[in-house]
Amino acid sequence: MSTSPALDPTDPVEPEALPTLEELETRTEPETPDELATLEALDLPDPLDALDPFTGPRVAVLLGTDRHPFDRLVSWASLLAAEEQDEWLVQHGYTRWPDVAGTPGHVTATRMLGVDDLAPLLLNAEAVVTHGGPGLIMEARAAGHRPIVVPRDPARGEHVDRHQLDFTARLAADGTITLVHTVDELRTAVREARASGRDISVNGPQNAEMIARFAAAVDQARRSPRAPLWRWLLRSLDPRSLDPRRPRT
Amino acid sequence: MKVLLVCSSGGHLAHLTSLEPWWSAHERHWVTFETLDATTKLVGEKVTYAYAPTTRNLVNLVRNSFLAVRVLRRERPDVIVSTGAGSAVPFFWLRRLAGRQVRTVYLEVIDRVDSPTLTGRLCRPVTDLFCVQWAEQLRWYRGALLVGKVW
Numbered sequence: 146m147s148t149s150p151a152l153d154p155t156d157p158v159e160p161e162a163l164p165t166l167e168e169l170e171t172r173t174e175p176e177t178p179d180e181l182a183t184l185e186a187l188d189l190p191d192p193l194d195a196l197d198p199f200t201g202p203r204v205a206v207l208l209g210t211d212r213h214p215f216d217r218l219v220s221w222a223s224l225l226a227a228e229e230q231d232e233w234l235v236q237h238g239y240t241r242w243p244d245v246a247g248t249p250g251h252v253t254a255t256r257m258l259g260v261d262d263l264a265p266l267l268l269n270a271e272a273v274v275t276h277g278g279p280g281l282i283m284e285a286r287a288a289g290h291r292p293i294v295v296p297r298d299p300a301r302g303e304h305v306d307r308h309q310l311d312f313t314a315r316l317a318a319d320g321t322i323t324l325v326h327t328v329d330e331l332r333t334a335v336r337e338a339r340a341s342g343r344d345i346s347v348n349g350p351q352n353a354e355m356i357a358r359f360a361a362a363v364d365q366a367r368r369s370p371r372a373p374l375w376r377w378l379l380r381s382l383d384p385r386s387l388d389p390r391r392p393r394t
Numbered sequence: 395m396k397v398l399l400v401c402s403s404g405g406h407l408a409h410l411t412s413l414e415p416w417w418s419a420h421e422r423h424w425v426t427f428e429t430l431d432a433t434t435k436l437v438g439e440k441v442t443y444a445y446a447p448t449t450r451n452l453v454n455l456v457r458n459s460f461l462a463v464r465v466l467r468r469e470r471p472d473v474i475v476s477t478g479a480g481s482a483v484p485f486f487w488l489r490r491l492a493g494r495q496v497r498t499v500y501l502e503v504i505d506r507v508d509s510p511t512l513t514g515r516l517c518r519p520v521t522d523l524f525c526v527q528w529a530e531q532l533r534w535y536r537g538a539l540l541v542g543k544v545w
Contacts, residue, residue: 210404210429212447259434279505280405283412283545305449312505350412355542359501359525360416362539363473366497366523367395 201269202234202253204335207285209278210257214240215303218276218295221328225335226252234266264288272338274331277309282322289347293334294322397422398471398492402448402479403432409477409503411435412544423469425461425481448480459484466491475499478513486517497522502531504543510534 176184206222208215219240226233227249234253235242242254258266267273267288275281277296285292296313297304317324323338325331397420401407407426410417426432428443442465445454462484470492476482482500489496500521502514507528514535518524524538532538 210431257430259430261434277505278405279503280408283405283408283504286545287412308506308509311508315507350545352412352542352544353415355527355544356413356416358541359413362523362525362541363416363475363497363499366499367473369522371495371497371522372520 201232201266203231203270203339204229204233204272204274205266205270206233206235206274207258207263207281208236208238208240208276209281210238211276211278211297211304212239213297213302213304215276215297216240216243217298217301217303218274219243221295221331222274223248223252223254224328225332228332234270268343271342272335274335277313279312282316283350286321287347287350289344291320291338292322293331293338294324295326295331296324395420395473396469396471398425398465398469398474398485399423400425400444400474400476400482400485402446402481403427403429405505406477406479406503407432407435409501409544410475413475417475423465423471425465425485427481444481446481451480455480455483459488462488463491471496473497473499475501476517477501477503478511478517480513482513483516486520489520499523499525501525501541501544502527502535502538504528504545507531 204226206218206226208218215238219235219237220243222233222235223243226235230251232251232253234255236255236258238256242248245254248254263284267285267290270290272293273285273288273290274293274295275285277294282292282294294313294316296309298310299305299307313322313324316322323334325334397417399410399417399422401410401424403426422440424436424439424441425444426436426441427446429446432441442461444461445457448454448458458481466485466488472493472495474485474489474492474496476485476499478500486498486500489498498517498521500514500517500523502511502525504527506514507530510531514524518535524535525541526532526535526538527541527543529540532540
C-alpha cells in the first residue's frame with residue numbers, strides 16, 4: 146500500500162493522480178474503477194491479437210506455377226473444402242477452378258500467390274497440401290509443416306514426365322512428406338495434419354551445413370585453375386557423358 | 395566477389411533463394427523470369443528478366459543468348475551460379491565474356507534423382523563446380539560434388 150501524499154486514502158480520489166511506474170511495479174491491489182476507465186478510454190490494441198492463430202485459412206492447397214492442368218487435385222480440394230466449415234485456400238495456378246459460382250464463402254480460390262501472401266498463409270495454416278514440386282515442398286517445410294503431397298501424373302497429362310512421382314516416393318520413404326493417392330487418403334491426411342499442426346520451432350530452411358559446404362567449395366573453385374579446354378573437349382566428345390542410362394563407376 | 399545468379403522462376407528460384415545466408419554476403423545480380431513469385435521474392439535485389447519459356451524453345455534460347463552477352467559484359471561477375479533451367483545454358487557457354495577468371499557453379503535440382511536434367515548435361519562441360527544434392531545424382535555427372543540438400 147503506497148503511503149505517498151498523492152495517494153493518501155483520506156483524500157478524495159482524483160482521476161489524474163494515477164500511480165507512478167515504481168508504484169505500479171510494487172503494488173498488489175487491482176486497478177481502481179477510475180484507472181480502468183482511463184485505460185479503456187486509451188483503447189490500446191491487444192498485443193495478443195497479433196498472435197491469434199485462428200486468422201486466415203486453416204488449410205492451404207498449392208498447385209504452383211506449372212503450366213499443365215491438375216484437375217484431379219483441384220476437384221479433390223474443392224470437394225473436401227465444401228465438406229468443412231473452416232476456411233480453405235486453393236492456389237490453382239494454370240488449372241481451371243471447377244465451379245466459380247458455386248464456391249462456398251469459406252473457400253478462397255486464387256491463381257497465384259506472391260511471397261507476401263504465401264509466407265503468412267503457411268505460418269497460419271494447420272495443414273498444407275501441395276503438388277510434387279520441390280519449391281512448394283521446400284516452402285512448406287521451412288514453415289514447419291510436413292506437407293501432404295499429391296504428385297502430378299504424366300499419364301493423366303498433369304506433367305511432362307514422371308519425375309514428381311519418383312521424387313515424392315523418395316521423400317515419403319524418409320518421412321519428409323505425407324504422400325496421398327486418393328481423395329479419401331487426402332481427407333484423412335488433412336485431418337491428421339490439422340490435429341498435430343506445424344512445428345513452430347522451424348523458421349526457414351535447415352541448411353546451414355549444406356551452405357557451409359557450398360561456400361567452401363565455391364571458394365576452392367575460385368582458387369583452383371579453371372577447367373582446361375582439353376578436358377572440356379574430352380568430356381563433351383565422350384558419348385558416355387550424354388547417355389544417362391549408362392551406369393557410372 | 396560478385397555473383398551472378400541465373401535461374402527460372404518457381405522451384406529453380408526457390409533453390410537459389412534458400413542459399414541466402416551465402417549470397418547475401420556478396421555483391422550480386424539475378425537473371426530470372428518476370429513472374430509473381432520472382433518479383434515478390436527479389437524485392438530490393440538487382441534483377442534482369444530473361445525470356446520464358448525456355449523448355450525446348452529455340453527462339454528464346456537465341457534471345458537469351460543475346461541477353462547473356464549483354465549481362466555478362468555489363469555485370470562482369472566472378473562467379474555464375476545456376477540451378478537451371480534453359481536460361482542458364484547461354485550464360486555458362488558464354489561465361490568468358492565476364493572475364494577470363496570467371497567460375498561457373500551449377501547446383502542440380504533436388505527433384506531429379508533418377509535421371510539427369512537436360513540443362514545439367516548441357517552445362518556440365520563448361521561448369522567448374524558441379525554440385526548435387528543426392529548421392530544418387532553423382533552417377534550422372536562426372537566430377538560432381540555432393541553438397542547435401544538445400545532444405
